Each structure stands twice: as structure tokens, then as C-alpha cells.
């Protein structure tokens with residue numbers, strides 16, 4: 066079942082004519098001419114669609130929280146900053162099929178009563194920005210954007226804004242600051258963007274994938290969307306699969322397939338690369354806890370783990386993780402977990418905006434300590450120190466980047482403590498080029 | 512509106528923050544504020560030193576808040592119940608904040624002009640631990656001169672953003688205050704654009720640490736060897752109400768007057784601060800009452816130390832001792848610590 070990527074390989078799908086030939090912009094016709102904004106919102110609510118940017122908050126519910134004071138403009142902002150290590154799905158969608166996003170933007174803006182909307186794109190993706198701008202121009206030329214769209218009386222202007230290359234600008238309030246032309250520092254909440262967002266006006270911020278899914282929901286109805294998936298994880302999800310698998314890439318999966326299927330089936334990742342075996346998975350982008358092979362495949366209660374919000378987080382952080390943004394990073398037994406944790410810690414150290422002291426100082430501290438361990442200069446007490454620093458950051462910061470920095474470190478130690486200890490106790494072995502710790506009884510290959 | 516902080520209930524106006532309410536009770540209950548600065552709009556929420564536990568959100572919705580909240584920017588709801596000095600989680604977190612703030616701090620108090628009136632010293636004295644757990648190299652920056660009057664020593668900066676807001680709100684033409692990100696962020700040289708402005712010197716007063724200091728006062732004296740006197744002059748740029756700092760008969764420094772939270776009451780102009788260094792420039796009003804608990808008042812105007820009044824006696828029934836030397840003889844005997852939430 067494909068919703069977002071059904072026609073993505075059709076040659077010329079990035080042009081409006083080919084896109085329309087494959088059913089494109091029907092949702093705009095339907096929503097603007099036959100539905101009221103509230104009816105569109107109602108369908109999105111019924112669909113059970115959850116935010117695809119990471120937190121998984123129900124999209125319809127977020128929309129219904131939007132404040133609607135008289136005479137104050139409202140905004141829809143699409144979060145296309147996608148900078149989380151391991152996540153590259155929005156990039157793929159916008160690059161291949163820009164009109165899928167633009168159609169979703171029109172439908173969603175209509176539902177929210179926004180007459181100006183923005184797509185905030187990660188600064189490094191300059192060519193995607195050009196693709197989007199070209200597509201937007203085509204939409205204007207066909208009367209799908211601008212004044213009185215398709216004679217419906219609804220006006221919408223759509224702008225693309227480039228970011229400056231900062232991960233933190235993906236956090237929704239930092240994004241709004243940046244969009245306003247300021248330094249991308251996250252805001253303290255409350256007030257939430259739904260009340261005071263862009264230029265202090267009510268604003269909805271949604272991920273590219275969340276917005277793109279709304280056109281299908283308008284065309285086929287919320288109930289049809291809710292039919293796909295399991296429980297509260299409805300619809301399809303783009304997964305960016307990377308690492309030691311046979312077929313890395315972006316896959317649109319119906320939520321609810323098993324993790325095992327996703328990794329090993331030829332339809333998706335195609336299994337671990339030849340001669341190697343699964344060691345660990347980071348299932349939802351660098352921020353979510355890493356899980357060892359046995360825990361990612363089965364839950365603590367012995368059930369097969371599914372690709373759903375609920376199943377992946379089953380067991381809490383003790384034995385579970387999160388679906389997050391769908392950045393699925395697979396590691397085989399040649400991966401050094403300490404080194405991998407260092408890579409993540411270095412990233413968060415580099416990307417912390419520096420506003421609040423736990424994150425600013427804590428991310429740097431964790432980076433330095435792990436680096437020391439990796440370089441064979443670890444001390445016994447460093448492991449507990451790392452756990453404690455992570456704990457002191459978690460929950461005490463302005464924005465979730467602090468948590469996102471703390472979780473990978475505490476999870477790596479939770480599940481691979483022996484690997485950290487080995488680095489500290491046997492620096493002469495651990496610092497050999499390419500050295501990887503082997504649990505007693507483990508072997509290199511299948 | 513009713514709010515209860517550390518078992519003391521008081522009435523406040525709607526819109527009051529937890530910090531403001533706690534300050535009404537008194538300094539023993541008020542959370543430490545390293546970034547919040549009442550006279551500057553928009554400050555607060557950054558240092559996380561003032562995090563408190565809300566055990567009941569309001570009368571209507573008495574659920575506890577899941578995370579600790581910054582008291583300086585969280586407004587009180589009717590019936591809210593807050594724990595500050597009596598909550599273990601809060602105190603434990605605060606220890607962590609001190610540790611974070613000192614992580615890259617040079618600890619060069621012996622050669623820092625701010626020593627003695629430094630909020631970071633006070634904060635770590637009251638909430639920190641004496642041992643250090645870090646062995647990492649500290650991040651370092653070269654000190655720079657921001658014009659003829661102001662010295663910036665980034666090594667000591669805690670990125671509270673107070674100077675940024677001060678430059679924004681008191682001076683014209685400032686563009687940005689902070690460059691770069693994370694622990695490599697710096698107060699930027701753009702701030703030099705504010706140097707020509709008549710009110711730029713106020714960034715020195717708002718800085719809680721010795722990152723921004725007065726070049727005309729550099730290494731002149733330790734704060735505790737100088738005596739503050741309130742004085743005023745007829746100034747056409749500002750109110751002219753200042754504090755003069757004397758060493759012997761010499762005025763070695765001029766600052767704004769500060770309230771008991773260390774906040775400037777009226778911002779003063781650069782002429783008053785940097786140019787009027789003779790007693791004859793001023794009308795002397797008398798010794799400054801140092802309200803803030805500080806080494807400045809040591810052996811000097813001790814009698815002026817303003818004791819907390821209001822329901823502090825009631826507060827003291829269940830409040831947690833901080834390890835310092837404040838006179839507590841006025842407090843009734845302590846009962847055992849209440850059972851605060853333990854995680």
C-alpha cells in the first residue's frame with residue numbers, strides 16, 4: 066500500500082502536468098469546492114494521522130488546538146529542516162515529487178484558514194529549494210496558488226524559506242524564530258505556536274510527510290486511511306533505512322509490519338549485508354534509544370516487535386525505543402557502539418543552541434568524556450558519570466534537544482555497558498584500528 | 512489568586528510568576544535567578560537554576576506538572592502548589608546546574624573584579640558541591656575590549672543573555688548579541704556597535720558574573736574593601752541616582768543602585784558611570800543599604816542587612832537549611848523535613 070510514493074518513480078512527476086495526469090491536485094479541487102475547512106479537519110482527525118516529525122502527536126488534534134481570534138492571520142509552516150542523523154525521507158519526497166507536498170500544503174492551509182504558508186527547508190538542500198520553487202511557480206501559473214484558487218474564493222500564498230544549516234532550526238519554535246529572521250533559539254513554552262507562533266500569530270507547524278498525507282485523506286476519506294495500520298498507528302510511514310543492510314533507501318511501509326520483516330524481507334531492507342549479522346538498531350533517528358538485536362526484534366513479553374509507535378516503545382526505555390522520525394539505522398557486529406555513541410554525542414554537542422545550561426554544558430561534557438574513553442583514556446567512574454550527566458540534562462531543558470542528546474548516551478550504556486568497560490579496561494586493545502568488542506561467545510559472522 | 516510555595520500560602524495578582532510570588536515571601540524561599548532579570552523584558556528561562564516542582568497545577572486541575580518548571584517564567588494559577596526549598600528533586604537538579612555552569616568556568620575568582628558580588632559565586636556557594644567531577648579541558652576564549660570602557664571575558668560568561676536584552680532594550684543599533692552555538696557560543700563583537708551609546712555601560716551591571724567588567728575600575732580594589740554610598744547628581748541623560756564605591760576618599764567605581772535581588776533599579780548613563788569620579792560631582796545621601804546577602808556587607812554595614820520579614824517564620828517551619836552563615840536565630844525550631852517526592 067503506497068500513498069505518498071505511489072507515482073514517485075514516474076518520469077516527469079516533478080512537473081505539474083505529469084503529476085495531474087496521475088491524480089494530482091484532485092484533493093485541492095475536492096476540498097476547496099466541495100468541503101468546508103472544518104470538514105477537512107474532521108477527516109484528518111478521523112484518519113488518526115500522527116505527526117511524522119518525531120513526536121507522533123495526532124495531526125487533527127493539533128489543528129483543532131489552533132487559536133482563531135478574529136482579524137488575526139494564521140499560518141501553516143511546513144517543517145522541512147530534516148537534519149536528524151539517519152533521517153532523509155522528506156528530502157527524497159520533495160526532491161522526487163515536490164507537488165505532493167504542495168498539494169498537501171494547499172489542502173492543509175485551507176483547513177486551517179491560513180492565507181500565507183511557508184516551507185522551511187534545510188539550508189544544505191539548495192537544489193531541493195530550486196525544485197520546490199519551480200513547482201510552486203507552476204502551481205501559481207495553473208491557478209492552484211494565489212488569489213481565488215480555482216474560483217473558490219480562497220487565497221493562498223506559499224513561500225519557501227531556506228534554513229542556515231542548523232539542526233536546532235528543526236525544533237518548531239526555533240524554526241519560527243529563524244523564519245522571522247532571528248537567531249534560531251527555541252522559545253520557552255507555553256505559549257505554544259498554536260496560540261502564539263509566527264510573528265506572535267496562531268501557527269501550526271507540521272512535518273513534510275504529515276502534510277503530504279492529507280491530500281490522500283481528503284481524496285479517500287479519513288476512515289480509509291485509518292484502515293491501514295494497527296491500533297493508533299494508522300496509515301503509511303516513510304522509513305529512511307541506512308547502515309549495514311543490503312538495500313538502504315527510503316521505503317513507504319504500512320505501519321504494523323514486523324521489524325523482522327522490515328529488516329530481512331526483500332521487499333524492504335533485504336537483510337544484513339552478506340556474511341554479517343545484526344548487532345543493534347537505532348529505529349527512529351539518532352535521538353532515540355539504541356536497541357540490541359534481540360530487543361529490536363522482540364518485545365520484553367516475547368512478542369514480535371512491529372513498526373508502530375506503540376510496539377517500538379513497548380517496555381519504555383528499559384527495553385524499548387521510539388518510532389521517532391523513522392530514521393532506521395542498522396548496525397552489524399563490526400560496529401563499535403562506543404564509537405557510534407561518540408558520533409552522536411559529537412553531533413549534539415555541535416548542534417546545541419547553547420541557551421540553557423544543562424544542554425549547552427552537558428552535551429559538551431558527554432562528548433569529551435566519550436572521546437576520552439574512545440581514545441583509551443577512560444576512567445572507571447566515567448560510565449556512571451555519563452549516566453548521571455545524561456540524567457541531569459533530561460527533562461530540564463528548554464527544548465527536546467537536551468533529551469535527544471541524553472537518550473542515545475544513556476541507552477548505549479544501558480544495553481552495551483560491557484563495551485564501554487572493555488574500552489576502559491583494555492585501552493591497548495580498544496584503540497587498535499577497527500577494534501570492536503566481542504561479547505564472550507559471540508562470533509563475527511553467521 | 513492563591514498560590515502555595517513551600518507550604519506558605521499567599522494571594523497574588525493574576526499574571527504573577529512563581530518567582531515573583533516566592534520573592535514576595537522572602538529571600539529564603541525565592542529560587543536563585545542566574546538569567547532572569549526583572550527590569551529587562553524577555554529575560555529568564557535559560558539558566559534553569561530556578562526550576563521548581565509544581566505538585567498541583569491549579570485548583571481546577573490539581574495534577575502535578577510532569578517536569579520541573581522554570582519559576583521565573585511560569586505564571587501562577589489559582590490554587591497552584593509549588594515546592595522549592597523542600598523538594599529533593601529540585602535541590603538535586605540545582606546541584607547539577609551549578610556543576611554545568613562551572614564546567615567551563617575558569618574559577619579565576621582571585622583575579623576577577625566581580626568576586627564578592629558575583630551571582631555565580633553565591634549560587635555555587637549555596638547549591639553546589641565542593642568536589643569537581645570533570646577532568647576535561649575547559650573551553651577558552653581571549654578576553655577582548657569592547658570599546659574604552661568595557662572588558663569582555665567570555666571564559667566567565669554563563670550565556671544568561673541579560674546583556675543581550677540590555678543592549679536590545681537600552682541602546683539602539685545593536686544587531687545580534689550571540690554568535691555560534693552551544694558551549695562554543697560567544698557574546699559577539701556586534702555588541703561593540705552599542706559602545707557609542709550612552710547606556711551601554713549597563714551591560715556591566717546586569718552581568719551576573721565577571722564576563723563584562725568596568726575597564727575604569729579594573730584591578731582597583733576587591734569589592735569588599737570598598738564602601739558603597741548612595742549619591743545623586745543632576746544629569747540630563749539619566750536619573751542620576753547611583754551608588755559610589757569608595758576606597759578611602761577616592762571614588763573608584765560608579766554603578767546603578769541595585770535592589771535586594773541584585774537588579775538595577777534605574778539604569779544610568781555612561782557619563783555618570785565612567786566620567787563622574789569625583790566626590791564633588793555628587794550629592795551624597797549616605798551609606799548604601801546592602802540588602803542582598805553578600806560579602807560586600809561583611810564587617811561593614813552589618814546593621815543594614817535587611818532581614819526577611821513577612822511569613823518567613825511560618826516558612827521556616829519546614830524549610831531546608833542551606834549551609835551558610837546567615838543569622839537564623841529569629842527562626843523557630845525546625846521540624847523534620849517533609850516527605851517530598853523522591854524519584
Ligand SMILES: Cc1cc2nc3c(=O)[nH]c(=O)nc-3n(C[C@H](O)[C@H](O)[C@H](O)COP(=O)(O)O)c2cc1C
Pocket residue numbers: 115116117118119120121122124127144145146147148149232233234235236237238270271272273275276464465466469
Ligand atoms: C532538535 C529538534 C529537531 C527537530 N527537527 C525536526 C525536523 O527536521 N523535521 C521535523 O519535521 N520535525 C523536527 N522536529 C520536531 C518539531 O519540533 C515538531 O514537533 C514537528 O515539526 C511537528 O510536526 P509533526 O507534528 O507533523 O510531526 C525537531 C525537534 C527537535 C527538538
Ligand code: SF4
Pocket residue numbers: 233250251416417418419420421422424425462463464465466467468
Ligand atoms: S535544550 Fe539545547 S538546543 Fe534546546 S534550547 Fe536548550 S540549549 Fe538550546
Ligand code: SF4
Pocket residue numbers: 667668669670671672673674675698717718719720722723
Ligand atoms: S556576558 Fe554576562 S550578561 Fe552577557 S550573557 Fe554572558 S554572563 Fe550573561
Ligand code: FES
Pocket residue numbers: 543544545546547555556557558559560561562581582583584
Ligand atoms: S532564572 Fe529562571 S531559568 Fe534562569
